[in-house]
Amino acid sequence: MKPCLFLAIETSCDETSVAIFDEQLHVKANVIASQTKWHERFGGVVPEVAARAHMELLTPTIAEALSIANLSMKQIGAVAVHHGPGLAGALLVGLSSAKMIALGLGVPLIGVNHVHSHLYACRMSAGREIFPCVGMVVSGGHTILFDCESALQMKRLGGTIDDAAGEAFDKVANLLGLGFPGGPALEKEARLGNPKAYSYPRSFIHEERLDFSFSGLKTAVLYSIAPPGEKLNLVKIDTLPRANMAASFQEAVVDVLAVKCLQALRRTGRKRLAVGGGVIANSCLRDRLATECSRLGVELFVPQKDLCTDNAAMAALAVEYWKEQRFSNLSLDICSTVY
Ligand code: KG4
Ligand code: ZN
Numbered sequence: 001m002k003p004c005l006f007l008a009i010e011t012s013c014d015e016t017s018v019a020i021f022d023e024q025l026h027v028k029a030n031v032i033a034s035q036t037k038w039h040e041r042f043g044g045v046v047p048e049v050a051a052r053a054h055m056e057l058l059t060p061t062i063a064e065a066l067s068i069a070n071l072s073m074k075q076i077g078a079v080a081v082h083h084g085p086g087l088a089g090a091l092l093v094g095l096s097s098a099k100m101i102a103l104g105l106g107v108p109l110i111g112v113n114h115v116h117s118h119l120y121a122c123r124m125s126a127g128r129e130i131f132p133c134v135g136m137v138v139s140g141g142h143t144i145l146f147d148c149e150s151a152l153q154m155k156r157l158g159g160t161i162d163d164a165a166g167e168a169f170d171k172v173a174n175l176l177g178l179g180f181p182g183g184p185a186l187e188k189e190a191r192l193g194n195p196k197a198y199s200y201p202r203s204f205i206h207e208e209r210l211d212f213s214f215s216g217l218k219t220a221v222l223y224s225i226a227p228p229g230e231k232l233n234l235v236k237i238d239t240l241p242r243a244n245m246a247a248s249f250q251e252a253v254v255d256v257l258a259v260k261c262l263q264a265l266r267r268t269g270r271k272r273l274a275v276g277g278g279v280i281a282n283s284c285l286r287d288r289l290a291t292e293c294s295r296l297g298v299e300l301f302v303p304q305k306d307l308c309t310d311n312a313a314m315a316a317l318a319v320e321y322w323k324e325q326r327f328s329n330l331s332l333d334i335c336s337t338v339y
Pocket of ligand 1: 167283310
């Protein structure tokens with residue numbers, strides 16, 4: 001295999017990230033410019049603001065990545081980009097820049113699916129082969145189970161029919177007045193609470209279908225704050241047993257995610273489980289999956305914490321495409337789905 005240095009760009013949501021890695025998957029830089037301060041006053045990610053922030057942040061982030069790696073642009077041999085799914089305006093900033101760089105350097109362009117990359121983050125952290133496996137991506141935009149024959153062959157087994165797990169974390173954190181970003185804030189609050197205090201619903205947990213639904217759970221938390229008919233804006237949030245609510249909500253999400261992984265493992269007969277996406281940064285979920293997997297003799301792969309949430313190093317999935325000479329051309333467009 002001839003050596004190659006890859007420049008990868010991630011702009012699907014609210015992190016502007018640029019990574020540099022080689023064909024051996026050695027990461028030389030993985031810079032993440034967070035946009036939290038741009039969005040926190042709105043209590044969530046504003047798509048137009050995200051796109052404009054990417055435009056401002058991308059060029060300096062590329063320069064920083066090259067400087068950390070001690071490389072110049074001329075040494076880059078391929079350009080990888082997450083071209084979806086994600087926010088359209090945000091993706092367009094990364095994709096047009098990636099095309100321009102690839103064209104300017106005369107090197108291959110490789111479009112990579114952001115959701116598949118979240119699973120590849122497990123491969124990056126493991127430092128060894130993780131496929132074939134059952135894969136689950138739990139992020140702010142997605143909750144999907146895959147049967148992964150290889151890094152390039154992922155078959156969808158099921159997914160959420162409404163909210164994603166991370167979205168539910170964010171919305172419940174917002175309801176409880178815990179701030180933005182919601183997932184880590186809710187996890188912190190939950191540490192102080194009793195997970196058995198509230199018995200929130202666990203959709204589809206007794207059904208064999210490998211799907212998820214979190215909107216009923218979110219509504220159940222809302223009704224435990226303000227029962228139907230009562231006005232939410234009249235509730236004094238800081239007088240509520242917020243830690244118990246957060247812990248009980250988290251336990252419900254973790255229960256469902258763990259049970260569905262086990263069902264997927266049973267159905268496929270796989271002996272490895274890989275879980276990627278922002279929500280796998282959650283220690284309660286990591287611990288629960290570790291316990292279940294060791295009980296069943298299944299190998300569990302999760303990314304190191306900084307590779308759970310959005311980053312460009314996970315786009316090293318592009319190396320797998322590159323090995324097969326599967327390149328994109330300049331007509332590559334943003335995509336809204338997981339292919
Ligand atoms: O993968 P990611 O960075 O973005 C998407 O592709 O969507 O995931 C972000 C999501 C957010 O919803 C965030 O609240 C959630 O991951 N998240 C967490 C934790 N850290 C991030 N959820 C629960 N516990 C955490 N510690
Ligand atoms: Zn993501």
